[in-house]
Amino acid sequence: MAVDVAPPWAPAGWWRQMINIRWAPPLTLLIFLGPVGAGLIGTLLPAFGYFPALGGDHLTLAPWRALARYPGVETAALRSLVTGLTAAGLSVALVLSFIAAFHGTVWFQRARAILAPLLSIPHAAMAMGLAFLLAPSGWILRLLSPWATGFDRPPDIALAPDPYGWSLVLALVIKEVPFLFLMTLGALGQVQAEKSMRIAQSLGYSGMTGWLKTVLPQLYGQICLPIYAVLAFSVSVVDVALILTVTPSPTLGVLILRWASDPDLSLQFVAAAGACIQCLLVLIAIGLWVMGERLVARLGLAWIRRGSRLAPTGAGPLAMLGMVTAAGLGISGLLGLAIWSLTQRWRFPDALPSAWSLDNWGRNFDRVAEPLGTTLWLGLAAAGLALILVILCLEAEQRTGHRPTSRALWLLYLPLIVPQIAFLFGAQVLMVVAGLDGHWTGLVWAHLLFVLPYIFLSLSEPYRALDPRYGRTAACLGASPWRVFLQVKMPMLLRPILIAFAVGFAVSVGEYLPTVFAGAGRLTTLTTETVALSGGGDRRLIGTLVVLQGALPLLLFAFAAAAPFLIHRAAFVRKKSL
Amino acid sequence: MSEKDGLILEDVSLSIGATRLFAPLTLHVPAGEIATIMGPSGSGKSTLLSAICGTLDPVFVQTGTISLRGRNLAGLPPEARHTGILFQDDLLFPHLSVADNLAFGLPAGLNRAERRDRVRAALSDADLADFGARNPATLSGGQRARIACLRALLAEPDALLLDEPFSKLDSELRDRFRQFVFDHASAKGLPVLLVTHDPADATAANGITIHLAV
Numbered sequence: 001m002a003v004d005v006a007p008p009w010a011p012a013g014w015w016r017q018m019i020n021i022r023w024a025p026p027l028t029l030l031i032f033l034g035p036v037g038a039g040l041i042g043t044l045l046p047a048f049g050y051f052p053a054l055g056g057d058h059l060t061l062a063p064w065r066a067l068a069r070y071p072g073v074e075t076a077a078l079r080s081l082v083t084g085l086t087a088a089g090l091s092v093a094l095v096l097s098f099i100a101a102f103h104g105t106v107w108f109q110r111a112r113a114i115l116a117p118l119l120s121i122p123h124a125a126m127a128m129g130l131a132f133l134l135a136p137s138g139w140i141l142r143l144l145s146p147w148a149t150g151f152d153r154p155p156d157i158a159l160a161p162d163p164y165g166w167s168l169v170l171a172l173v174i175k176e177v178p179f180l181f182l183m184t185l186g187a188l189g190q191v192q193a194e195k196s197m198r199i200a201q202s203l204g205y206s207g208m209t210g211w212l213k214t215v216l217p218q219l220y221g222q223i224c225l226p227i228y229a230v231l232a233f234s235v236s237v238v239d240v241a242l243i244l245t246v247t248p249s250p251t252l253g254v255l256i257l258r259w260a261s262d263p264d265l266s267l268q269f270v271a272a273a274g275a276c277i278q279c280l281l282v283l284i285a286i287g288l289w290v291m292g293e294r295l296v297a298r299l300g301l302a303w304i305r306r307g308s309r310l311a312p313t314g315a316g317p318l319a320m321l322g323m324v325t326a327a328g329l330g331i332s333g334l335l336g337l338a339i340w341s342l343t344q345r346w347r348f349p350d351a352l353p354s355a356w357s358l359d360n361w362g363r364n365f366d367r368v369a370e371p372l373g374t375t376l377w378l379g380l381a382a383a384g385l386a387l388i389l390v391i392l393c394l395e396a397e398q399r400t401g402h403r404p405t406s407r408a409l410w411l412l413y414l415p416l417i418v419p420q421i422a423f424l425f426g427a428q429v430l431m432v433v434a435g436l437d438g439h440w441t442g443l444v445w446a447h448l449l450f451v452l453p454y455i456f457l458s459l460s461e462p463y464r465a466l467d468p469r470y471g472r473t474a475a476c477l478g479a480s481p482w483r484v485f486l487q488v489k490m491p492m493l494l495r496p497i498l499i500a501f502a503v504g505f506a507v508s509v510g511e512y513l514p515t516v517f518a519g520a521g522r523l524t525t526l527t528t529e530t531v532a533l534s535g536g537g538d539r540r541l542i543g544t545l546v547v548l549q550g551a552l553p554l555l556l557f558a559f560a561a562a563a564p565f566l567i568h569r570a571a572f573v574r575k576k577s578l
Numbered sequence: 579m580s581e582k583d584g585l586i587l588e589d590v591s592l593s594i595g596a597t598r599l600f601a602p603l604t605l606h607v608p609a610g611e612i613a614t615i616m617g618p619s620g621s622g623k624s625t626l627l628s629a630i631c632g633t634l635d636p637v638f639v640q641t642g643t644i645s646l647r648g649r650n651l652a653g654l655p656p657e658a659r660h661t662g663i664l665f666q667d668d669l670l671f672p673h674l675s676v677a678d679n680l681a682f683g684l685p686a687g688l689n690r691a692e693r694r695d696r697v698r699a700a701l702s703d704a705d706l707a708d709f710g711a712r713n714p715a716t717l718s719g720g721q722r723a724r725i726a727c728l729r730a731l732l733a734e735p736d737a738l739l740l741d742e743p744f745s746k747l748d749s750e751l752r753d754r755f756r757q758f759v760f761d762h763a764s765a766k767g768l769p770v771l772l773v774t775h776d777p778a779d780a781t782a783a784n785g786i787t788i789h790l791a792v
Binding site for chain 1: 669733
């Protein structure tokens with residue numbers, strides 16, 4: 001039965017048709033994916049020499065020849081592929097073996113409590129923290145010097161940034177483990193994990209083996225999209241690579257950004273060709289990963305058929321060690337930078353500052369105020385807009401009864417899997433044409449693209465889980481669909497809605513490339529400032545920026561957790577008069 | 579009593595794809611009487627109630643005619659059908675106080691004083707006169723059930739649909755609440771359609787009983 005649904009303020013006629021909620025999902029896809037496609041075309045054309053504004057008016061293979069001649073480009077591409085696959089492989093192995101070994105134990109809950117806040121820390125902040133730990137004058141060497149190493153001056157060796165990309169891998173693992181852990185936790189609720197485990201254990205399989213043999217095969221299909229997103233991100237990451245690789249041995253993403261921001265405009269064509277190669281690298285990485293999946297599945301089936309019940313020796317403690325190392329490095333790096341923001345004097349090899357001071361905050365305020373302001377309004381605008389679109393899509397899904405297929409879920413993940421640089425480059429070309437580069441609208445859209453999928457992932461589960469009989473009861477009491485929406489669903493879903501908003505805000509705070517491209521250097525955020533300063537030595541200023549980057553999302557999460565409680569209580573106090 | 583007063587189903591059947599849930603059903607529930615529908619799980623009892631109140635999942639196809647007080651319900655949205663429904667769970671809105679839950683059911687167009695008076699009257703009717711400002715979570719199961727029933731009646735429905743609303747209560751509470759619902763429905767002269775597993779419900783309803791066959 002088709003019921004035309006419109007808000008109570010909507011007049012009849014064409015206007016009513018215009019705001020029919022059925023339009024929400026296609027409209028969202030258009031806002032969301034249209035520019036991605038346009039951006040890819042805007043990258044592809046210059047890659048074949050077509051860029052009229054720069055005098056490229058015919059198709060040619062010259063950019064590709066120039067790319068191939070560029071020194072070190074193959075090594076950079078290989079470095080991107082190897083570091084990306086290694087980081088994603090290590091993260092997935094660590095998370096799955098940890099969950100296999102410790103599900104249902106107290107460690108599981110503890111891991112969740114520690115990892116959830118780490119998820120909201122931007123990549124750049126985490127990478128700066130790691131850089132401080134591993135630098136020649138970093139915390140680790142300070143703690144070991146001079147008693148163990150004999151150094152009383154920072155030595156000439158650097159663990160980070162390093163020419164091989166190991167610190168890059170480490171930083172990616174630190175940041176990806178919380179994401180994969182929480183995504184897996186969410187997926188566990190959708191498979192019959194508890195029942196499968198009980199049966200496996202009653203048949204004599206140990207906890208870890210039982211989990212790997214019965215739960216993981218059911219689970220993997222639910223988490224493969226997030227894993228591909230992590231893999232694609234690792235292969236094409238730019239901000240973390242800028243911080244943790246050395247100039248002579250960059251990754252491909254770093255090279256592309258160098259070309260795209262070079263004053264020599266002819267390098268724009270090379271950048272476009274490089275961005276196409278970056279796309280190809282992601283496809284190769286996912287292809288290799290899928291082959292790996294098949295292999296593991298085949299070996300795993302043979303392992304299941306053999307019927308062995310013993311856990312792999314030492315796997316549990318190893319997973320715990322890896323988890324503690326990853327979380328420990330992440331937290332102590334951030335702590336180190338927070339201390340730097342309060343430091344007056346901290347000489348090598350002292351473990352802690354010899355003089356503390358709040359002056360840095362006052363002195364750096366002018367430097368920080370503008371990026372802080374931009375970060376705030378940008379995050380609030382992008383998350384707010386994305387939240388409205390997501391809620392309307394979910395509401396349309398409930399009213400029409402059309403649930404998106406798993407293929408539609410791929411569309412949602414598209415901006416997370418297609419390398420950012422590949423379509424941001426072209427999108428910037430289009431924004432220059434439209435006069436929107438460096439304008440706030442382009443910047444909000446660029447952030448929306450990455451914020452929206454996370455808000456959807458965060459909110460769709462609770463939205464669909466709300467007992468539909470509440471809405472039916474309200475409708476049978478005479479409430480219109482919009483009244484049910486505003487007075488029943490919205491208040492009951494207040495908490496997950498606010499949390500989804502905070503998730504979106506945290507994603508926006510951490511974005512680097514979208515800000516660099518759409519902001520055109522005129523609009524800067526805490527994250528772009530942090531990356532810009534990473535080469536220099538002002539750790540006090542970097543510490544201030546990193547503390548703010550971490551604090552903003554955490555504050556919003558705290559608000560999201562507290563607000564429904566306060567509002568709820570206020571509602572009952574107010575009604576005492578009745 | 580005229581034909582027009584009650585709830586009338588004519589040749590109603592429901593199907594999903596090529597599967598029909600039950601044989602076409604024809605039933606007249608006169609005002610003030612209670613008809614009971616029994617049948618095994620999966621026979622479509624609850625789905626029939628959603629078809630009547632207009633919240634049928636779009637995967638189902640309904641044929642036949644449903645009319646209430648002489649109005650054909652086909653094509654009407656649920657909020658325009660005037661069919662109150664009670665489920666197994668009370669489904670009081672957790673974000674609203676007890677009084678606000680009751681007020682949610684009141685028709686629009688009443689002034690403040692009328693709304694307040696009707697809510698007050700309902701509260702004392704439920705023996706919960708002082709509970710208006712309370713969070714529904716702080717009420718006992720029986721208290722919540724009574725509020726849910728009165729909320730449905732405050733919306734001034736033309737029929738009351740009962741989707742096993744007694745099955746989760748313990749046996750003593752069940753008898754009392756059943757009497758409470760039946761008394762109120764008959765005082766308002768409503769046709770009632772009750773879906774249940776429990777033969778005691780059918781006996782207490784004291785009306786026609788229909789067994790849905792798959």
